[in-house]
Amino acid sequence: MAFLAPAFLALAALAGVPLLVHLLRRRVGRVVDFPAVRYLERMEQEHSKDLKLRNRLLLLLRLLAVIAVALAAARPIARLVGVGHAPIAVAVVLDNSLSAGVVQDGRMHFDSLRADTKRLVSELTSDDRAWIVTADGRVIGGAPAALQAGLDALTPLGGRGNLAEATRRAVGLARSGAPRTPVVALVSDGQRSTFVSDSVVNVDEVPVVMLRHGVSLPRNRAVVQALAEPVRWTPSGAVTLGITAPDSAAWRLTLDGRTVARGTVPPATLDAPSRVTSRLASASTGWVRGSVELEADALRADDTRWFAVRVASPPTVSVRNEGGPFLGAALSTLVDEKRLARGREGDTKVVTVSSADAAGLKLPVLLTAPRDPLSVGEANRQLDRLNIPWRFGAIARAQVLARVPARGGAADTAAPSTRAFDGTPVRLRYPLVYSPGGAGGKPTTAPDTIATAGGTPWVVAGDGYVLMGSPIDPDATDLPLGAAFVPWVLEALARRLGDDGRLIEAVPGQTVTGMRGVTGLERPDGSLLPVSGDRLTVPGQAGVYFLRRQANRTGALVVNGEPSESDLAGLGPDTSGAPALLAGIVKGKDVVAIATASAWQKSVFSRAAGQALLLPFLALALVALMAEAWISGR
Structure with missing residues (x-):
């Protein structure tokens, strides 16, 4: 037997009251023998056995009533006969x-x-x-x-x-x-x-x-992919969409609610969806909301998939020869494609790309490790002058893999970086040591690490800088030989050193971090959800939610369901x-x-576990009191 309110068992102590009264009645005072009561005394002696039995029965009934009430108040449950199901x-x-x-x-x-x-x-x-x-x-x-x-x-x-x-x-x-x-x-x-x-x-x-x-x-059609590349349009770009359908399906692509492209795809399965790439240009500027839509069917939630892009002028850069030929070639390619523009070093918002040991650098900068190990001391002094809280450590030559650490469980898809670093061989590196108090500061783990190598930071970013722990040279790393290297350079210049902000892709209900500085989340209907702290629970409905810092849009949170839900x-x-x-x-x-x-x-x-015994114990208490009243009346 168990009790839902065991504290009420203390009421059973009241059972001592009728027992105390019964004992007090047995106290005998000084006896005075009057001739007139001798007859009554003889009568009492003749019926004493009946009186004792009645009094004891009354005592037991009163004790039973009090204990039954206490048990009922304690809400017992047991596998016995009861009324209804147990709590x-x-x-x-x-x-x-x-x-x-x-x-x-x-x-x-x-x-x-x-x-x-x-x-x-x-x-x-x-x-x-x-x-x-x-x-x-x-x-x-x-x-x-x-x-x-x-x-x-x-x-x-x-x-x-x-x-x-x-x-x-x-x-x-x-x-x-x-x-x-x-x-x-x-x-x-x-x-x-x-x-x-x-x-x-x-x-x-x-x-x-x-x-x-x-x-x-049901026969279900679904949009399982809507990928905009690059993240920053200047002002053109491309959207790759993936659609699965049991028969041919018509689609339309929108930017800020305006239809900008249409088409039809053949039947395709979820494992091998039909893919279409559409090249577009946006007349809007800033963060733009886009979608790929199908005609509504039985499962309407997967008939639309969302994406977001940043439309702005190309970032401007100034390239020094110290960065090496591979980095210079990547930047030249981006300039030729009009995704970057060349600027004059020292001008506002012009990013200088160079080796960290170069002289006369000013923020913002994208810096690589020096090619000559003897220049590491000068590079560290340059970092100190620029107030960059990192220092190059002792040279390490063992081949390791550089990987992007997980960030809050969401894909931070200003995203080529996730492909550029994952599994990249590194043969020569200078472990980056976080030193916010200068060269003598205590090393700590910093929140702005982009990639690690050998368990230590290898590429880091902060306010006005991106710093790499190796020179961009095939003798040091295979990074410049990968297809994702050029997109990552653009991402670093546009987002980490520019004003693009963050693009986060997540699924409903997920928790994302890194929300410091974000004051609100602009819903698709234009209303604002206040944000405080570093963590955010992703809204339950799909759509594009713009990150806001006061009145300014500083990024976008793109929420879509998992493609597996369309199966x-x-x-x-x-x-x-x-x-x-x-x-x-x-x-x-x-x-x-x-x-x-x-x-x-x-x-x-x-x-x-059994039934509730509240009513049976209350009934027992009532029966005991009724019997006590009947016997007392006789």
Whole structure:
């Protein structure tokens, strides 16, 4: 037996009151024998056994009434005969992923999942505790009325979400309702890609009961790629789109809401989508919102895919010979393509590209390590004069790989850098040491490291500088030989040393970092969401959200669903594979999948540990008091 309110067991101490009264009545004072009461004394002696039995029975009934009331107040539950189900702590995991937005016969499938959840919630009592956990990690708690209102406000997510993480959170919430029986109730459309997780949740003893019902598989068309290159248009660029469709599909491409291109693609699968590259020019300047759209079908959320570009004049650079011939050739290529412009060194916003040991440098700069090891001392003194908080360390020659560190779980797709550094061999390097207090400062890990080599920073960036730990020479690194090198140089000059800001690609519900300096997020409808701190939870709906610093746009957050959400495999009405699906995210001793809503609801409540004994104990107390009154009256 368990108690929901064990503190009320202290009321059982009141059982001592009738016992104390009974004992006090037994106290005998000084006896005075009057002849007139001798007859009564004889009568009492004749009935003393009956009186003792009655008094003891009254005492037991009073004790029983007090103890029964105390037990009832403590809210006992046990596997005995009781009334209704025992109080339960149920966390409902509601799959509101993108695929739940499929429309069939004029009704969204998510509405059916929500209706099943609402029927379960309607059976809860005031003694139960319950939560709704969605695939994007949102938690709704409170009384049944609050849960019903929260369910009414839910909509399908613009992406996959994380059903495994939602289940892990639901298990923790259900356990927090002890001593109520913890149960996790999961309701999903059963899309296969949703039930694939890197880490399976071990629920141990907590029961997990899944309701999975599908729909007839619709014919789905989807935009799975919309890639704008380069990130900065001056003012032209290209958009590569990828489309999957069971038949030919017409598409249109928009910039700032205006249609700028149209076309048709042949049938294609998700594994090999049809790809089209369209070259465009924008009449707008600044950050521009774009989209690739298809005609609406049963799953409308994947019929549009978003992208963003920065339209501005080319960055201006001044190139010194000390940077080496490969860096000079890359910059000349960008100038010929009108993506860069040459400027005069020292002018405002003109970036100087050179080796760090060159004399007379001024910010902003893109600097490489000196080619001559004897010049490292002069290079460090130059960095000190420019107030750049990095120093070149001792030369290292072992071949290592340079990799871009993860940044907040989101792709920072001012993005060629992710391809330029990943797996690049480095044969000669000077480990970069962060030294904010000068050469004698204590080395620390800095937040502006772009790439590492041998476990130490190799390419870093900060306010007005980009610094590389190797000379740009094939004898030192294969970086200048890679196809992504020239795009990365443009990205470094335009974004890190220019005013382009950040372009971040993320999925709904994801957490991104690096939001220092961002004061707001401009939604697609123009409204502003305040931002504070370094972390941001990505909005649940797809679209382009502009990063704002006060009134200025400083970047863009592009939110799209995962392409895998367009694969509707598993949505069919066949539920025989549901247990195998559930095993993809959950492992435990009591994990079941059920096909009908009524059986699912019954199975959830059957996990309760017995019944509530509040009413039986109250009834026992009432019977004891009634018997005590009847005996006292006689």
